[in-house]
Amino acid sequence: MAELAGQIKRMNGGINQLLEQIFGFSRRCLFRVISMGPIPNHLAFIMDGNRRYAKKCGLEEGSGHKAGFSALMLMLQYCYELGIKYVTIYAFSIDNFRRQPEEVQCLMDLMLEKIKSLLEKESIVHQYGIRVYFIGNLALLNDQVRDAAEEVMKATAKNSRVVLLICIAYNSTDEILQAVKKSCINKLDNIEASGSYKHEDSDIEAKDMENQEKKIQLVDIEENMQMSVAPNPDILIRSSGETRLSNFLLWQTGNSQLCSPAALWPEIGLRHLVWAILNFQRSHSYLEKRKKQL
């Protein structure tokens, strides 16, 4: 009897494996077809709805975020298979510190566990050659999480196939504020260093140029943005159906396509990703034309 049960179990396992292989094969065929059109270079995700998912499934607090992490790993795998080079995720906002201390602590513990797991040999970062950046006001994190994050950044610095940007203790307005501060400091230092030039009155053009150089330019702010290590996202996907940016990548998503599938983040799947990319492909040629004109 036990032998029979064992045999059935092995058969089920075999069937599951077979199904997995069939799905994997179909998925790769689908990706080949999609890749005939333009593929986005950079995808950004707002992973919203973990807690609602836990409540919906009757799970305990914290399980929603764990399920969310699994969904994230799946999404990263799909992005890698599709050849998407940059992926940015909104892991923890500065605003989220205002939540209940128990929830914040639970999230910090989960993040510490998952960040450390990235350092393991079998982890996805080594499998796919991912370079990881942690973007945000890291000084707001506790020492353990910050140290783990810095260790991961150092360990993956040489990877170059795919780039994963994890926004943690991040707010777009905070990012812009820091960039504005740095630009002000740099400009003032430059002015002091160069001293003042004496121009002839007729040398108006040179004086105009000097005034222009003294003024802060857009590139000055942009090069001081933490997200300047990646190009702007082509698509921003926010799960759970909410249609707002929630202070995420405001500067970088000016021309990004915005998608808000109704699925909660742990429920996000292949079909949402494919739908977002197909929509992107529809408006891509028009946007490229506009970019060239600008």
Add this chain to the structure above:
Amino acid sequence: MLSLRVPTPTSFRRLHAGRSRLSRDCLFSYSPSFVNRGVRLRVRSTKSEVVFTPTEEEEEVTLPEELQPELMPKHVAIIMDGNGRWAKNQGLQPWDGHRAGVEALKEIVELSGRWGIQVLTVFAFSTDNWIRPRIEIDFLFSLFERSLKSEFQNLAQNNVRISIIGDSSKLPKSLLRLINEGEEGTKNNKRLQLIVAVGYSGKYDVLQACRGIAQRVKDGEIDVDEIDEGLIEQELETNCTEFPYPDLLIRTSGELRVSNFLLWQLAYTELFFAQELWPDFGRSGYIEALMSFQQRQRRFGGRKS
């Protein structure tokens, strides 16, 4: 309260609003409609709170029943997209689309004032739009001038304050003069503030705020360490209003992008993407957008208990 409706002979279009006493307790008021629907006459008791409002049909004086007054957004922003496509679909020239767009805007401004929205910001011309054909740009600016001239009286009477934001350095001088007159002439109006973004981009706004701050640091007015989000907010062009952050952003024509409009200010704004092209976006589209807004749960990064 009695309400009469009379058709609009042309001479009535220039009629100024006014009130006169019929008796000790009764006021008789009349005003031209913003969109030439006719002249409304209204008699109301002075015992009730008498506040000057443009008069319309009875059912439109109050909010539509689908909307709840306590959940109305204070500040609505609109990206008026789709004029060109609308004109193409109708077999017309692009400027006909822009003309139709102005009419649609007039309707939305009127509805906003009536429904208690305090600030309405519209994206009229972006820095990216400078690449359009010169003939279209010239037409747009002359349309803007004509609209400002013809609507100035209406704005004044409807207690609408107009403000313009954006890089005005490339605008024609005649338009700039009209803008200044319009802003000056309506600056004390309190019912609705209409902010028109011309030559505007969100990045440009942050950049000019940054330059303003840098200048203040250079002049010794503030220290670098004192630069915070509040300071940037003060320097942004939306400092012309008490409510610089839109609660709701509507973009028409089905495009799912923000296109560099009000970058900093959109941090927590609810976004609504309408399928209709802008000239077709009227009362029903506006109600749909506002209803969607009222159903949203806004948490600002925290948790709803």
